[in-house]
Amino acid sequence: MQVPILKQGAFLVAVIQSALTDADIVQLRDAIVSKVGHFRSRGVIIDVTALDVMDSFATGTLQDIAHMVRLRGAETVIVGIQPDVAFAMVHMGLTLEGVTTKLDLEEGLDHLERARPATSDR
Amino acid sequence: MKPLELMEEIKVSVTSDPDIVAARTRGRAMALQLGLRPTAATLVATAISELARNILMYARQGEIRIALIEHGERRGLVIVAHDEGPGIADVERAMEDGFSTSGRLGLGLPGVRRLMDEFEIRSALGDGTTVRVKKWNG
Numbered sequence: 001m002q003v004p005i006l007k008q009g010a011f012l013v014a015v016i017q018s019a020l021t022d023a024d025i026v027q028l029r030d031a032i033v034s035k036v037g038h039f040r041s042r043g044v045i046i047d048v049t050a051l052d053v054m055d056s057f058a059t060g061t062l063q064d065i066a067h068m069v070r071l072r073g074a075e076t077v078i079v080g081i082q083p084d085v086a087f088a089m090v091h092m093g094l095t096l097e098g099v100t101t102k103l104d105l106e107e108g109l110d111h112l113e114r115a116r117p118a119t120s121d122r
Numbered sequence: 123m124k125p126l127e128l129m130e131e132i133k134v135s136v137t138s139d140p141d142i143v144a145a146r147t148r149g150r151a152m153a154l155q156l157g158l159r160p161t162a163a164t165l166v167a168t169a170i171s172e173l174a175r176n177i178l179m180y181a182r183q184g185e186i187r188i189a190l191i192e193h194g195e196r197r198g199l200v201i202v203a204h205d206e207g208p209g210i211a212d213v214e215r216a217m218e219d220g221f222s223t224s225g226r227l228g229l230g231l232p233g234v235r236r237l238m239d240e241f242e243i244r245s246a247l248g249d250g251t252t253v254r255v256k257k258w259n260g
Contacts, residue, residue: 019143019147020143021139021140021142021143022139022142022175023139052150052164052167053146053164053167053168053171054168055168055171055172055175056172056175056230056233057171057175083161084160084161084163084164085164087161087164087165088164088165088168088237091165091233091236091237092168092172092233092236092237093219093232093233093236094233
């Protein structure tokens with residue numbers, strides 16, 4: 001199941017629609033990292049609302065995406081982690097350290113718009 | 123400990139990536155059937171996901187059996203992940219947080235132990251690995 005990645009102005013939005021296999025997640029990673037360059041995006045939102053499990057592989061790969069995107073000069077926001085999923089992640093010790101998370105798509109977009117560096121004259 | 127009465131069992135063979143999703147989906151369904159709250163069912167599904175991935179990553183193939191069990195008043199779910207892969211040389215070390223021979227986050231097995239109520243592992247070099255975990259409804 002491929003995850004559609006939509007261009008929304010200066011941002012990319014990937015909305016996960018259903019459970020993903022490990023191969024799907026890796027493909028999502030590669031597609032996002034490549035599209036950030038292609039579209040010269042400033043930010044990426046990954047909506048994980050539809051994921052009912054985020055295990056060590058999914059969490060680790062999302063973290064990789066965020067770090068790779070940062071190295072490409074953009075920011076990633078993970079949105080939509082469900083309460084039960086958050087509970088399981090905490091039990092596992094998976095913290096998504098260093099990755100920005102927001103409640104939902106709206107909050108994620110709002111964050112990126114605020115964080116977007118104003119064009120400076122200096 | 124009294125013998126557990128076996129109520130129902132399913133088996134998922136794990137030989138490729140989509141089997142991880144299949145195993146955890148069935149495990150969640152059984153957890154809900156047992157009457158576990160959705161939060162606990164998510165813990166079960168997450169544990170199964172980790173166990174199935176370990177099978178693929180280290181042994182390439184194996185199986186996961188999920189059964190409903192009863193012990194007195196309590197009902198629960200037992201999950202057995204079994205493979206005949208290379209086995210784990212140092213089980214104690216594999217249970218340490220941050221330890222991994224795969225180069226990724228080593229949270230697999232210790233994480234599974236924290237998700238479940240009971241955890242047992244049997245493994246020897248050249249003799250495969252069996253992990254047995256349980257979740258009770260009370």
